[in-house]
Amino acid sequence: MKLITAVVRPERVGQVKEALFRAGISGLTLSRVSGHGGEQEIVEHYRGTQVMIEFREKVEFRMAVSDAFAEAAIRAICEGARTGEVGDGKIFVQPLERVVRIRTGEEDGAAL
Amino acid sequence: MKLITAVVRPERVGQVKEALFRAGISGLTLSRVSGHGGEQEIVEHYRGTQVMIEFREKVEFRMAVSDAFAEAAIRAICEGARTGEVGDGKIFVQPLERVVRIRTGEEDGAAL
Amino acid sequence: MKLITAVVRPERVGQVKEALFRAGISGLTLSRVSGHGGEQEIVEHYRGTQVMIEFREKVEFRMAVSDAFAEAAIRAICEGARTGEVGDGKIFVQPLERVVRIRTGEEDGAAL
């Protein structure tokens, strides 16, 4: 299983949700975050030290998926989130050892 | 070490905290999230595409524990969070390579 | 690659950002969280059960880095966040399997 985290533009949240849903992924957790993506243009020199000045509001999607769904999830996120301009966001894939559905105690495949 | 993440109903936060604490787990990070748990009943057809419509407020617990505490943490979360109705939440267990206590520089077992 | 998460005091966010930036790390995601760090002094007995009473506002930094940058990131976070008083925060290091830049589809090293 994988835990996939994607940080996207707030204005693309609806499109990302819809693309994920069409790909068969409906277990999702969202949170509001702020971020900086490494742009050099928004860095300033202030009294000799470089200061990173701009953080933008983003939305983070988190989803646990079986290995078989990881590729489709990544494709759906890119499809929903891409505008072609800098700042479209980033996807992180991590190993996931165990999932438990609290209501039933079901685990892993049965809990996804 | 494991990083355990649990998404639960906001109204069960107090009971989850208490169950964790009784299980000996007191290092915790909480955040407000919103989520969808895969219910098919809250999906609608709108101009031919399926739209996932309902996201509910949830609270996410995150805790780093030694391997020996993982099982007790999961049991405590289930005990505090379970109502028996759909939407009770989900637990995710991930590998954790290193923990550092910022104040002292202590690591891993000594930092938990 | 590693995913480094650090929970720090809100009043040290600026110093942590600056220390990270000086260490060459500018891809960052921040979120507001609340936490408890295991202090025994803020636990009370209430009708026979122990209740964990105090959660403090914290800020969580999340950053994906190449293995070569992990040590420098941890050092920078400690440098920016440490006051020497309890509650300075904690750092968690997790394995990261894949990173995708949504705009271009670049992956891993090319996406960091």
Ligand SMILES: Nc1ncnc2c1ncn2[C@@H]1O[C@H](COP(=O)(O)OP(=O)(O)OP(=O)(O)O)[C@@H](O)[C@H]1O
């Ligand atoms: N290395 C990283 N670690 C953690 N979060 C990151 C990282 N890089 C980017 N992010 C998050 O993703 C958001 C969007 O990043 P962004 O799309 O600007 O990435 P980028 O690599 O600079 O790509 P682009 O060149 O298209 O701008 C950031 O605001 C931040 O929240």
Ligand SMILES: Nc1ncnc2c1ncn2[C@@H]1O[C@H](COP(=O)(O)OP(=O)(O)OP(=O)(O)O)[C@@H](O)[C@H]1O
């Ligand atoms: N696969 C998943 N990935 C990420 N987050 C999830 C996933 N499944 C559920 N969640 C999160 O957990 C919350 C609660 O999920 P929920 O309890 O409805 O899970 P479920 O599998 O549908 O179980 P139930 O059948 O008991 O409703 C969701 O609102 C969402 O935030």
Ligand SMILES: Nc1ncnc2c1ncn2[C@@H]1O[C@H](COP(=O)(O)OP(=O)(O)OP(=O)(O)O)[C@@H](O)[C@H]1O
């Ligand atoms: N084991 C843990 N799992 C998850 N989050 C934790 C854990 N320990 C601490 N945190 C988070 O880090 C924040 C700061 O923790 P804190 O600095 O008090 O850690 P500590 O181990 O008690 O160190 P100190 O003795 O310096 O207080 C907490 O408010 C919480 O959000």
Ligand SMILES: [Mg+2]
């Ligand atoms: Mg960028």
Ligand SMILES: [Mg+2]
């Ligand atoms: Mg559900």
Ligand SMILES: [Mg+2]
């Ligand atoms: Mg503490």
